[in-house]
Amino acid sequence: MKTMKIPAIALVAIVLLLVTAGCTQPTGTTTPVPTVAPIKELRIGYQPSTHQMAEITAMAKGWWQEDLAPFGVVNVTDKVFPSGPPEMQAMLAGELDVAYVGAAPVLSALATGLDAKIVAGVNTQGSDLVVRNDIIYTGPQSLSGRTIATFPPGSIQDTVLRDWLKKNNLTPDKDVFIKGMTPGDAVTAILAGKVDGIFLPTPSPSTVVNQGKGKVVVQSGEMYPNHTCCVLVVSGKLIREHPEIVREIIKTNDKAVAWNQQNLDEAAQIYSTKTGASLADVKASLTEWDGSWASDPNVIVEPVLEYAKIQYELGFIKKPLTKEEIFDLTFYQKA
Numbered sequence: 001m002k003t004m005k006i007p008a009i010a011l012v013a014i015v016l017l018l019v020t021a022g023c024t025q026p027t028g029t030t031t032p033v034p035t036v037a038p039i040k041e042l043r044i045g046y047q048p049s050t051h052q053m054a055e056i057t058a059m060a061k062g063w064w065q066e067d068l069a070p071f072g073v074v075n076v077t078d079k080v081f082p083s084g085p086p087e088m089q090a091m092l093a094g095e096l097d098v099a100y101v102g103a104a105p106v107l108s109a110l111a112t113g114l115d116a117k118i119v120a121g122v123n124t125q126g127s128d129l130v131v132r133n134d135i136i137y138t139g140p141q142s143l144s145g146r147t148i149a150t151f152p153p154g155s156i157q158d159t160v161l162r163d164w165l166k167k168n169n170l171t172p173d174k175d176v177f178i179k180g181m182t183p184g185d186a187v188t189a190i191l192a193g194k195v196d197g198i199f200l201p202t203p204s205p206s207t208v209v210n211q212g213k214g215k216v217v218v219q220s221g222e223m224y225p226n227h228t229c230c231v232l233v234v235s236g237k238l239i240r241e242h243p244e245i246v247r248e249i250i251k252t253n254d255k256a257v258a259w260n261q262q263n264l265d266e267a268a269q270i271y272s273t274k275t276g277a278s279l280a281d282v283k284a285s286l287t288e289w290d291g292s293w294a295s296d297p298n299v300i301v302e303p304v305l306e307y308a309k310i311q312y313e314l315g316f317i318k319k320p321l322t323k324e325e326i327f328d329l330t331f332y333q334k335a
Contacts (some may be wrong), residue, residue, distance in 0.1 A: 036241045039071070041077060044064070044079070045078070045101065048275040049126075051126050051281060053270075054293065082184070084085060087105065088109035096235070100233075104154060118297060119233070119328050119331045122295070124226060125291040125292070127200060129210065129220075131196060132214055142171065148177070150199040153180055155180075187207055190208055198214070201283035203282050216288075232249070240263070308321045
């Protein structure tokens with residue numbers, strides 16, 4: 001019997017055919033590549049404080065919409081909150097994608113499961129302790145028996161005030177009584193003589209001083225030197241699915257900060273129009289505060305970790321938080 005001989009070139013062709021056939025799938029069986037849905041609406045939370053003027057300026061100038069449109073964002077909306085704790089409750093409920101908020105409320109929210117990270121700073125310091133004119137202030141001990149209104153427990157102001165009192169051998173809610181209020185209610189309370197003092201972010205202290213109802217006795221930088229106040233927080237979903245939008249948010253914030261610094265009077269007018277605050281009070285607060293707008297999150301890591309320790313000691317959170325649980329520092333570096 002004769003053995004069939006296949007030419008070498010034909011043998012190569014057969015092998016290639018078999019390999020190709022084994023590596024292809026019938027039409028219609030290819031696994032689809034997952035796609036990420038575009039962000040049609042970006043929702044930003046903020047508070048009525050000059051600490052967060054960059055958000056307000058960027059919205060008034062149309063920069064949020066203009067800068068994010070190339071990334072598919074159709075509409076940018078913002079919502080005001082009286083303080084950080086309710087703002088973080090809204091973010092926990094999935095109602096916000098981005099938040100301008102004090103660092104302390106973020107920690108409380110992260111400790112209870114918030115899927116988000118701090119990606120940039122917003123401002124440092126910038127809150128004042130104001131007491132009624134009839135009160136003689138000679139130092140922390142002279143506040144014994146007094147009632148101070150500030151933001152609710154878990155806020156940055158509440159955290160700084162309680163820590164300062166403890167460091168001066170005063171027990172919060174025993175030696176000095178602390179009332180958690182909205183800024184509007186706190187200002188109304190001191191104007192009516194219902195509380196002895198307030199500890200609030202600008203421009204609220206200027207409102208009381210300008211009405212002749214109080215005097216600034218301590219600025220927050222004296223209580224806690226170089227302390228971080230507000231930060232920029234974005235949702236974990238936004239970080240994972242749209243990192244390019246996160247980078248653009250940081251750039252837009254920086255642009256608004258630079259514009260505010262060069263155009264303080266117009267920035268004050270924009271803020272006054274948006275919030276209803278007295279223009280004179282806003283302008284005064286910008287010259288009298290001890291704060292500054294600052295974006296770099298790398299310089300706030302240690303202060304925020306210290307807040308986490310303080311909040312743990314105060315019982316506001318049940319476990320200390322790590323740097324990795326709080327921050328994503330990669331976006332600022334890239335932005």
